[in-house]
Amino acid sequence: MTQYVVLSAILFTIGCIGVLTRRNAIVVFMCIELMLNACNLALVAFAKQHGNLDGQIAAFFVMVVAAAEVVIGLAIIMTIFRTRRSASVDDASLLKY
Amino acid sequence: MTFWILAPIMVAAALGILFVRKAVHAALLLAVVMMGLAVLYAVLEAPFLFAVQIIVYTGAILMLFLFVLMLVGVDASDSVVETIKGQRALATILGLILGLVLVTGLSQVTLGTAVGLEEANTGGNIEQLANILFSRYVFAFEATSALLITAAVGAMVLAHRERLTPKATQASMAAQRMRDYAESGKHLGPLAAPGVYARHNAVDTPALLPDGTPSESSVSRVLAARGVVRSAPALADDIDEVQRQLGHDPATQDVPVEEDPR
Numbered sequence: 478m479t480q481y482v483v484l485s486a487i488l489f490t491i492g493c494i495g496v497l498t499r500r501n502a503i504v505v506f507m508c509i510e511l512m513l514n515a516c517n518l519a520l521v522a523f524a525k526q527h528g529n530l531d532g533q534i535a536a537f538f539v540m541v542v543a544a545a546e547v548v549i550g551l552a553i554i555m556t557i558f559r560t561r562r563s564a565s566v567d568d569a570s571l572l573k574y
Numbered sequence: 575m576t577f578w579i580l581a582p583i584m585v586a587a588a589l590g591i592l593f594v595r596k597a598v599h600a601a602l603l604l605a606v607v608m609m610g611l612a613v614l615y616a617v618l619e620a621p622f623l624f625a626v627q628i629i630v631y632t633g634a635i636l637m638l639f640l641f642v643l644m645l646v647g648v649d650a651s652d653s654v655v656e657t658i659k660g661q662r663a664l665a666t667i668l669g670l671i672l673g674l675v676l677v678t679g680l681s682q683v684t685l686g687t688a689v690g691l692e693e694a695n696t697g698g699n700i701e702q703l704a705n706i707l708f709s710r711y712v713f714a715f716e717a718t719s720a721l722l723i724t725a726a727v728g729a730m731v732l733a734h735r736e737r738l739t740p741k742a743t744q745a746s747m748a749a750q751r752m753r754d755y756a757e758s759g760k761h762l763g764p765l766a767a768p769g770v771y772a773r774h775n776a777v778d779t780p781a782l783l784p785d786g787t788p789s790e791s792s793v794s795r796v797l798a799a800r801g802v803v804r805s806a807p808a809l810a811d812d813i814d815e816v817q818r819q820l821g822h823d824p825a826t827q828d829v830p831v832e833e834d835p836r
Contacts, residue, residue, distance in 0.1 A: 478685045481614070483677055484581050488607070490673030491588040497665030498592065503643060504600050510635065511588060511604065514611055517623075525618045528689030530699075533620050534706055540623075540630055541718045545725035547635050551642045552732035559735075564646050567657045 481522035488515035502554045502564045506547070513543045576617050584610040601639050608632045619691040622700045766792040779804045 488511060495508030517536040524532025558564050587606040594600050612627040656662055695702055707715055742750075754760040766789050769781040778797050780788035793803050 478688045479681060479683065480577060480581070481618070482683075482685075483680050484577075484584070486676035486680055487585055487673060488588050490669055490676060491585070491592060493672060494666055494669035495592050497669060498662050501597050503597050503639065503646065504591070507591060507597075507600055507604050507639065510631075511591065511607060514608060514631070517627075518611055518614060521615055521618045521620050521623060524620070525691055526685055526688045528691055528694050530691070530694050530702055530706055533623055533699075533703060534711055536620075536623055537626065537703070537707075538711075538714060538718060540626060542721065544630060544635060545721050547638055548725045548729045549732070551638055552729040555642060555645060556732050558646050570657075 478522055478526045482519050485515045485519040485522065488512075488518070500565050500567055502557070502566050502569075503551075505566060506550055506554070510543060510547070513539055576613060580610045580613055597643050598640070601636060601643060604639075605632055605636050608636065619695060620699065622703055761791075768792050776804075778802055 492508045492511035492515060495511065496505050499505050499508065517539050520532040520536040520539070522532075524530060524536075554564060557569050561568055584607050587603040587610070590603040591600045591607075594603065608627060608631045612624050612632070615621075615627055616624040691699070751760075751762060755762050766781050768777045769775070769779040769788075769792065778793060780790065780803060781792035783789050788805075790798070797803050
């Protein structure tokens with residue numbers, strides 16, 4: 478069972494690095510999805526480890542929340558793209574000043 | 575066994591997301607990771623999550639990503655300009671440290687033998703999940719329904735655009751076309767069709783004007799931007815070759831071959 482959790486940690490780390498290094502907002506979003514998926518894998522693995530279905534329920538809720546999050550996040554990215562013709566996270570920096 | 579086949583593929587695909595330039599490729603690599611995860615769920619005795627992962631994640635969420643990529647523009651690639659100096663290198667190093675700590679920490683943990691879900695899954699995985707979902711987690715379930723409604727309404731509000739100018743009708747568009755013709759002499763009729771020749775009638779072949787020059791308006795602007803439009807000299811060579819095969823000498827024919835501006 479340890480190998481599943483290790484794989485989940487590796488995927489989470491890759492998603493984390495992606496969020497920090499990529500500049501395209503959509504790719505950043507995909508990396509967030511990757512992190513959520515990695516957590517789901519750990520939850521399902523622990524569900525089997527403990528013989529308890531609560532982990533699978535938690536993974537299910539994570540999926541629902543991720544779906545809602547993607548809908549809103551992509552709508553925000555679309556709105557920003559419409560006004561500034563760019564999907565780069567660096568261009569939306571007006572609040573800084 | 576399934577794990578050891580899938581894990582390297584998934585890690586490679588996930589690493590690919592970090593390095594590919596185009597967002598579409600990242601989306602496809604993410605699909606690989608998600609399908610791999612779905613199979614792992616099946617291995618981990620979670621058949622319901624296996625189906626949900628494929629239907630919701632790969633089917634719905636990734637398709638949404640692809641739709642937005644198409645709206646935003648497929649070539650919206652990453653900029654390599656760093657706004658914070660050294661941020662990329664620092665992020666990579668810190669991320670690697672995080673991964674190292676997590677992996678070494680987790681690999682030192684002994685979890686013991688897995689209990690397995692045979693007992694918990696008696697009567698079927700989906701039935702047991704439903705039992706828990708609609709008893710202990712029923713309020714969380716209701717809250718998610720409110721969340722989904724809010725998300726749907728929020729997406730509609732964000733995507734809504736107020737129409738500021740009246741919609742152009744067919745009559746007004748025709749009047750505009752006439753005005754353009756009167757003011758700038760812009761051609762009234764439809765654009766010229768692409769060239770139709772004995773050897774080439776594809777849309778990437780420009781039509782030739784009466785003076786032998788290729789007509790730029792006869793090929794799609796998208797093809798011109800991609801640079802796949804067949805040039806007129808190549809076309810003229812084809813015509814020459816046909817004439818040579820027919821027994822004519824192309825030099826005696828008056829076929830003006832102009833240098834293609836593209």
